Amino acid sequence: MMMGCFGGSFKRTTTTTKISSKKPKEIRERKNPQVVCFGELLIDFVPTVSGVSLAEAPGFKKAPGGAPANVAVGISRLGGSAAFLGKVGDDEFGHMLANILKENNVDNSGMRFDKEARTALAFVTLRADGEREFMFFRNPSADMLFTEAELDKDLIKNSTIFHYGSISLIEEPCKSAHLAAMQVAKKAGCILSYDPNLRLALWPSAEAARTGIMSIWDQADIIKVSEEEIEFLTGGDDPYDHNVVLTKLFHPNLKLLIVTEGPDGCRYYTKDFHGKVGGVKVNCVDTTGAGDAFVGGLLNSLASNPQLFKDEKKLRDALRFANVCGAITVTQRGAIPSLPTKETVLQKLEEVGPEA
Numbered sequence: 001m002m003m004g005c006f007g008g009s010f011k012r013t014t015t016t017t018k019i020s021s022k023k024p025k026e027i028r029e030r031k032n033p034q035v036v037c038f039g040e041l042l043i044d045f046v047p048t049v050s051g052v053s054l055a056e057a058p059g060f061k062k063a064p065g066g067a068p069a070n071v072a073v074g075i076s077r078l079g080g081s082a083a084f085l086g087k088v089g090d091d092e093f094g095h096m097l098a099n100i101l102k103e104n105n106v107d108n109s110g111m112r113f114d115k116e117a118r119t120a121l122a123f124v125t126l127r128a129d130g131e132r133e134f135m136f137f138r139n140p141s142a143d144m145l146f147t148e149a150e151l152d153k154d155l156i157k158n159s160t161i162f163h164y165g166s167i168s169l170i171e172e173p174c175k176s177a178h179l180a181a182m183q184v185a186k187k188a189g190c191i192l193s194y195d196p197n198l199r200l201a202l203w204p205s206a207e208a209a210r211t212g213i214m215s216i217w218d219q220a221d222i223i224k225v226s227e228e229e230i231e232f233l234t235g236g237d238d239p240y241d242h243n244v245v246l247t248k249l250f251h252p253n254l255k256l257l258i259v260t261e262g263p264d265g266c267r268y269y270t271k272d273f274h275g276k277v278g279g280v281k282v283n284c285v286d287t288t289g290a291g292d293a294f295v296g297g298l299l300n301s302l303a304s305n306p307q308l309f310k311d312e313k314k315l316r317d318a319l320r321f322a323n324v325c326g327a328i329t330v331t332q333r334g335a336i337p338s339l340p341t342k343e344t345v346l347q348k349l350e351e352v353g354p355e356a
Contacts, residue, residue: 034075034159040066041068042064042138045062066143070292079300081107087114093121098111117141119142161303162182169213191221206232210233218254245269257269277355281327289338293339324348
């Protein structure tokens with residue numbers, strides 16, 4: 001995939017502006033967010049029609065995106081409590097994204113603004129089946145320049161779950177900030193949730209991506225991975241083989257490993273049991289954000305019951321709920337605009353009935 005920069009080349013800089021040097025009274029008095037999501041927040045430009053190349057697309061719909069931010073909004077839409085830690089440009093897109101988080105009741109006090117680098121952009125090609133290909137504009141973008149000094153560590157310490165991906169591991173200084181945030185979360189007793197969210201075009205090479213993603217694998221308590229990511233991370237092994245998953249991906253400290261299978265649902269693995277929860281069939285328009293909606297649904301359930309992974313019946317119910325979150329999201333274009341409310345998910349669950 002092509003790489004490029006938006007508005008010319010950027011200087012590598014860490015000049016930043018905080019949303020506020022002092023937390024306003026209403027933020028201090030708010031209930032601590034149960035889930036803190038760390039990473040990228042960007043603008044997705046999604047074609048107005050499917051099945052064409054970027055060059056052939058007659059127009060694009062602007063949509064907020066970025067996997068960790070999607071998860072935070074997904075949790076909030078479901079009635080949960082979430083915060084986002086990340087960096088955007090001190091530009092119109094960056095401030096628009098900060099406002100979108102605020103409008104969706106996500107705590108954005110941990111966001112930072114860079115005065116030199118721009119907010120990241122991604123043009124998303126939609127194939128006829130709703131699957132995507134990406135062209136990113138970041139060279140560097142503001143999210144890559146997040147530093148450890150800019151971390152709101154208290155926000156992390158006071159949370160139940162700390163969620164992150166792998167894109168923030170690609171470049172310094174964001175990589176060091178990511179690793180430091182994980183240490184703070186682990187020391188504070190947070191549940192560490194990891195969705196690798198492979199975007200191969202952003203890594204220097206396939207081997208760098210594989211090494212980078214696996215470098216923090218054994219620190220996570222919960223991991224969500226797709227079939228394609230299993231095949232990539234294992235060097236081509238069968239993603240449907242339980243032995244491959246259990247011997248190559250399930251580490252001793254892991255509490256829950258989820259393998260998503262798109263419309264076919266998901267598989268789950270714990271130390272004591274494993275199984276599969278079927279998916280929900282819908283008319284797929286755009287798969288952007290489906291995995292993030294799934295993760296948001298699962299983490300929202302987990303935040304209310306941190307021992308969820310020990311009870312297979314409750315876990316299966318939570319995964320069925322998460323599957324429906326993902327299914328609803330693919331029926332519209334864009335990520336954040338498509339994330340469902342709890343009422344919408346419950347209504348869909350009534351329509352489709354219990355798992356067959």
